[in-house]
Amino acid sequence: MDIDAGRQVYLPRCNGDVDDDGREKRTGTMWTATAHIITAVIGSGVLSLAWAIAQLGWVAGPLSLVLFAIVTFYTCGLLADCYRVGDPVTGKRNYTYTEAVQAYLGGWHVWFCGFCQYVNMFGTGIGYTITASISAAALKKSNCFHKYGHKADCSQHLSGYIIGFGVVQVIFCQVPNFHKLSWLSVVAAVMSFSYAAIAVGLSLAQTISGPRGKTSLTGTEVGVDIDASQKVWTTFQALGNVAFAYSYSIILIEIQDTLASPPAENKTMRQATLMGISTTTAFYMMCGCLGYAAFGNTANGNILTGFGFYEPYWLVDFANVCIVLHLVGGFQVFCQPLFAAVEGAAVRRYPSLAREHSIVFRLVWRTAFVGLTMLLAVVMPFFNSILGFLGSIAFWPLTVFFPVEMYIRQRQIPKFSTKWVALQSLSFVCFLVTAAACAASIQGVRDALKTYTPFKTKT
Template sequence: MGSYMFGPVQFLKCCFVLINGGTLWTGTAHAFTAILGSGILSLPWSVAQLGWIMGPFVLVTFAAITCCAAVMFSDCYRSPDPITGRRNCTYIDAVRAILGPTDLLVCSILQYIMLWGTMIGYTITATISAASLKKSTCFHEKGQNASCGVSGNLYMLIFGAIEIILSQCPNLEKITFLSIIASVTSFLYSAIALCLSIAKFSSHLEFKGTFKVANGGTGLPTSTKIWHAFQGLGNIAFAYGYANILLEIQDTLKSPPPENTVMKKVSLNAIGATTLFYVSLGCMGYAAYGNDAPGNILAVYNNLFWLVDIANLAVVIHLIGAYQVFSQPLFAKHETWIGTRWPTSFFNTVHTVELPFIKKYTIRFTLSKLLLRTIFVIFTTAIAMVFPFFNAILGLLGAVSFWPLTVYLPMSMYIVQAKIKRGSSKWIMFQILGLSCLIVTLLSAIGSFADILEQMKHAKLFHLQI
């Protein structure tokens, strides 16, 4: 797996070099940028499924758990001693050095599931936002009550075609500009989503919603509301996917002071700021729309057409770049494996093509790269077209990753690193925390999977209607 596994921070390292950073504040900026993403768009819906008591409570609790895990995980950057030990620059490096081959295999599988699943989720999300732009134009021209249904198939195919072209970039370092643009646009659409929720709430000045759990969605059966409540837990967990990239951020920090000391402050600052943003949008969106809060806060009709359009365009631009951040590590691993297994194969021969109109510029490629990357993107796009369920996909991804990657593995590494004795009070406390998070993961996975099955009963294959 090596340093390719968690690419989302590779471009941040390039930014770090440019600004000559590596301090508490540059680390905080990196972490905040890395945490904030498209998962924020589903938070009002998630709070609506949990109600006014459980919704904010879960948002804050997940933040506290993520922060606790991040503080523990910071001590695993160096091993066996957190101050003078050997560096573990990635999540995989730390698992390999501290836990061993069994946990390494589990971690690798889960990370690949997360990376590929996120690519599917990003394809769906970008399609919804692109189609919403067309829908917004229709409403603006024909009025709010006009019939403006839009098929997302064309937009999904266009998104897939763009990713096929970008997938031919050699590696993450060659697409740094995309990642920087993606970071700026992610903050832009998140801020706009919050402003739109505030504007919607200001139009009626009435706190909508209820204190009850599993009460979101008008006219839905009770069983569906329960599944949605479980799914809401997974959506919130997906929004707090931070531990996965912590060590790469920590690897950008200068020492002295020790990297783990600075990184703990970085985590407190970044998670605190992100939580404030998440709670504000989740609660304000719920107050504005009540139990009928949309699954994607931007996929609703709003009188501020131009602002909604800017936000949806920002989502599309962000996800075009973010898709490559998650796909390039997968490409690198597969191509390394193929190159090692068949080093002299014709498919691994490097071909060079000179561009006729651009002097001194050539394209270098192999057939394995050209074909396999293209096939992989096509297959991912096809899966997204079969399962175009935005909230359910996010919930399932959050469920799959939260307990093992955010809680269990960082906690297990910390127990080994800190030499915490089995049966001690601290060890028991960690086990209770891990068991509680495992229950949450199972519930959210069940809810998301049940919702996918329910939606498949009414969905048409390769037919996404927005």
Template structure:
């Protein structure tokens, strides 16, 4: 720590512009919104809710339709509690060896490398970047469906509800991608605070609209049939289909709580004082608590409104037709939110590739040189690489636009290692929990049970993708 302080002084940091390790000092929030948010707790909570309250909320009524009241609602609460607990463990891994005065671990993979090392470090990197890439593709798919839903909503209002009003999603995918190419030039997490605040407001807006529309439908006496065990087995639902759909629904719920992958990157935006781990624990409690409350309200009321016939996306499945303008506003809010969520989830992957290239070719002007234009800067490598990534993600979204199964597979595959396994293993290592002790046994048992659930969810999602592929025409996604 002393060496780092000397580094700051030697580099002219007389005004405290550098942090305790010589990096640019973290402010925790943008100057432009300092009046609105008097502290870093607000912006980190906003980052968390930006990632947590994503496309997952749109499928929760469908999840309850597959699982029913007995399993669905308790499962939402269980995932929230487990996620909250493991995230508290993870916040103490930001600094090593001491969670308050130790050396900073700037990202999740670095924390795993310091605490666990070797093969687990590589497995963590693979898991983290897989969900970041998959999540960005999923957000692209969801946004296109929501944009198409605006056009369909207006068509239904004009021509009646018996008209299909179907439209190709391709143009909407390209619109979303064009905006993301511009937003992707935001250099790092520290510059995303305003984006996260706007995205969080949008997430509450569209969830609130869905909530209000569901309440109106239920109060108006138009509620549908629900059950304790979900959609009944019958002519339209075989026992095998029900089993696979239930597994896929578990994966969707897991995806709804998949934000641990960027938790330490978010924590790295906090100021050093008060201690980052203490502020982050409060942020996790606020972010996950608010998100879970919203999930419960939207999922339960959506299920009451649509019953066992709930669609995979309750704002684009058109259980709601009127007021059409409110449905339009809800879907526009989804798009704006996912524009920001795309950046929050993919920034660590951008940083990984760019740091890797800097280490490979040190001193390369193409990679390192920044061209300053007033308050903005452009880096040619960042411009080229990030634009190329968005184009590739867009191509995948155009080719494989399977919302529910895609979300479920990503959630089930990555939730277990990133939200359960690594936080618990790092806690056991840091706290030196004796092998065979009561704490060690129940933590290992929790890890094993969650692994089984994740495997079943992954199997259900893979089966759903296989069914979707059987009738799919490439580049012909239609809403």
């Protein structure tokens, strides 16, 4: 690629209504980018942090949150520097993550990046379906406990709730693109803050009134709570849950593409990343640590479905409604790009789809996609194992590997130099964490399947 020649093409134009590439003028600021980051990061992953810290303990739990935050901030800075090819002010812009990988690495890296992105999007659709269904079931469960007492059998079958969530998604999925659903994204953002704040408030109240479990420096105790092998697996699975809670690199380039320039987008994005990750880490610390303090080593995988959270039942109901509404929008945020990619590829191969059968094709294939996510959610309704798996497969390749490799190529860092070795060491260590978390999540699913009967799972 001739970068110097490219600079002449992408010099800013005089027209105030368009950007340096002729597209509509961008108006984003550090504050809007920070809001996007916080909205993207704070999601259903926050609900599993109390459980994660229960597996890791008071030392490793908070430390893992801080370390993941530091690594995410650093590698997101590297990724932000790859937004433009060549000059950070006048170079050619990359509008998506995959375009950035194509510009700097090319070859098999592009395929691998697309694979990681779309598998993560598909998996997140399954994870969101499971989470929303558990929360919907918790609504009826909490009212049952309130009416009949905590000794009553108020367990609920998940399958019906999963199907109900899928029906809603079939309807929303027929909207051609996510630009037509911006209002849903706004509602989802408000909902995510609401239920996370309720989780923090209820945890604090439970801690003050009297914890329901014992805490320790190392978390769950071998021989008391679990055996030695389970301790190893749940520890790595907890790391996968923490990784999932910080997973937003997949849309960083898209967020950066909303920023006005000057100043250079990478500088603004670094500031926004610092603000966003600092805010979410503080929030995670409160939710995870207070949840652990409230429930100890017996903390539930989804904190809002924990035994002690069915009073005050009306507040728990509101929190679970917020979760369901958030995940209705969250499902679309992650799946609409996948829809666009598949439909774009289909149209390029079969042009008649765009002219004659676009509506029918969209109806059939998107409905089939939602149906598949429903089926897999019914077959594998394992909240923490699924979140751990999603976090592990997204963390190393999308948050660490590609940003590091693109940065090395961009700055032409000599192989085996001190900086090259440091960056590759960071990538290798994160790969080991990802591999361990992925293996632990798969083991968690295997263990759950030993006592699992399809279509009869209760929560």
